[in-house]
Amino acid sequence: MLQRSSSVKHIHITNAALSSVIQLGDSKIINGLSRAIAVQREKQLFIGDEEDFSKYPIFQRPIIFPQDNEEVMITSFHQNPMIHVNSINVIAFSSSSILHVGNTDSINMEARVKHIRQLLPRHNRS
């Protein structure tokens, strides 16, 4: 089957960080994975090297997807074979995120985040 083409006139991106990808053109398989331990402390303190993904079950636990037992016959008719976009303006891409202009077969993305907040004891504050 003939594919659709995408046309974007202007793209403006300020920042793409931490394994983000800007993909212009077709692709086949996209696999993205992001893992983060986000520690917020009331007082500025960077101990460093204190963390280990294996310490937290959230990074191990399997993510189960619902099974698609139903058989689906998809037929698409591209009456207009173009997707037009005038402009894309993004301030920031981060943590394995993607801007994709073009077609792809399969996309598989996963994000796991562990948030920890550390506050000072009551009498130590101010």
Added chain:
Amino acid sequence: MINFQVYNRDIHVGDIRVVGVSSSSILMVGDAETIQLASAFDTPAESLIIGPFVPLAVEGR
């Protein structure tokens, strides 16, 4: 068996303005056969620690 027919007519999009795309997210202009996204976010009560700052201990120990 489901018979699913799609008629793609004109798509003309003006300006897309986004502040941030993060944590394995995707912004896409185009077609995809399959998209599968998963996200796990953990901030339980135990993750709010009030006390002297020490290196973090193993959860559930």
